[in-house]
Amino acid sequence: MADEPGKIVIPSIVQELVASVHEPPSQYVVREQDRHTMAGSEMPEPIPIIDLSRLSASDNSADEVIKLQSALENWGLFLAVGHGMEPSFLGEVMKVMREFYKLPQEDKQKYTNLVDGKGFRMEGYGNDVVISEKQTLDWCDRLYLVVEPESKRIYSMWPTHPPSFRDILSEYTVRCREIANLVLGNLAKLLNLHEDYFINTLNENAMTYARFNYYPHCPKPDQVFGLKPHTDATVTTIVFIDENVSGLQLQKGGVWYNVPIVPNALLVNTGDAMEILSNGFFKSPVHRVVTNAEKERMSLVMFYTMDPESEIEPVPELVDEKRPRRYRKIKTKDYMKELFETFARGTLVIDTVKI
Numbered sequence: 001m002a003d004e005p006g007k008i009v010i011p012s013i014v015q016e017l018v019a020s021v022h023e024p025p026s027q028y029v030v031r032e033q034d035r036h037t038m039a040g041s042e043m044p045e046p047i048p049i050i051d052l053s054r055l056s057a058s059d060n061s062a063d064e065v066i067k068l069q070s071a072l073e074n075w076g077l078f079l080a081v082g083h084g085m086e087p088s089f090l091g092e093v094m095k096v097m098r099e100f101y102k103l104p105q106e107d108k109q110k111y112t113n114l115v116d117g118k119g120f121r122m123e124g125y126g127n128d129v130v131i132s133e134k135q136t137l138d139w140c141d142r143l144y145l146v147v148e149p150e151s152k153r154i155y156s157m158w159p160t161h162p163p164s165f166r167d168i169l170s171e172y173t174v175r176c177r178e179i180a181n182l183v184l185g186n187l188a189k190l191l192n193l194h195e196d197y198f199i200n201t202l203n204e205n206a207m208t209y210a211r212f213n214y215y216p217h218c219p220k221p222d223q224v225f226g227l228k229p230h231t232d233a234t235v236t237t238i239v240f241i242d243e244n245v246s247g248l249q250l251q252k253g254g255v256w257y258n259v260p261i262v263p264n265a266l267l268v269n270t271g272d273a274m275e276i277l278s279n280g281f282f283k284s285p286v287h288r289v290v291t292n293a294e295k296e297r298m299s300l301v302m303f304y305t306m307d308p309e310s311e312i313e314p315v316p317e318l319v320d321e322k323r324p325r326r327y328r329k330i331k332t333k334d335y336m337k338e339l340f341e342t343f344a345r346g347t348l349v350i351d352t353v354k355i
């Protein structure tokens, strides 16, 4: 249950906190029983690397499609190379992200996600939604922006410094959309659906969010999460990860694995909406981020979500007597609302729609 309105204390910006404390405050400290796995295990097999240029070739290479299928069935994610973005462009993207977080606090606060210093809105800079005093907080500051559809962008929330921020993010949005469409086309084909099936679920009202994550170094990385375990609510997600510091972990069969860094590769995962649409053929992987005692870390995440007014439910062609419907129908905007509340509580939103 959420606390009474008005009782929530807005947490500090972690970047500020880390400059003034030697120990993480108790609200950040994970319960003892959840700490033992924090170290993460090495993956038993290399994480699948898919060459997207081989998927896009007209004679699209069966090998690469089979690799894609097995990556998603086994892990729910893969590393994408051959995505067409030059290392120099990715370097620019990382640079604008770093420059934003280097701005003085008062400049970053111009984009705050707090309304009147009290309530939270989704877009903007700050913490994730806090609904309860008892909630475990994450060692992460973030800037959240709507990037698609273009008509829904609120440019007043887009940093003006560095000056190239807007152009770089716009360009990155276009490039990621090409990747998302390519992946979604291939996923539809794997399920014997029309190639455009999933692409069309992302219609002109579908929302794409960019989330710039900043995880400052943390004095007690064995006690604090950068981001607590969760799944993404998306149809698909594309993550651009700092190549200097690892931290992303993936859960499989009850074990937490470290996702290795492959420079200039992008991480692509399926999300809850894809799990539901595909009636469970594709799973939405549970993942989390751990912190580092010495180094800060950054990531840029593109979340592809459906039109807020549309219903998410299993594709009729993927439901039959042998494979009955596994998820109930839910409106996208209700699912998103539920996501923020379950995330704050530390539970999984997908469990609320399983039949």
Ligand SMILES: O=C(O)CCC(=O)C(=O)O
Pocket (backbone or CB within 6 Å): 211, 213, 227, 232, 239, 241, 247, 248, 287, 288, 289, 298, 299, 301
């Ligand atoms: O920082 C990362 O590597 C992943 C972040 C993430 O999972 C998220 O923002 O949903």
Ligand SMILES: [Fe+2]
Pocket (backbone or CB within 6 Å): 230, 231, 232, 287
């Ligand atoms: Fe995530």
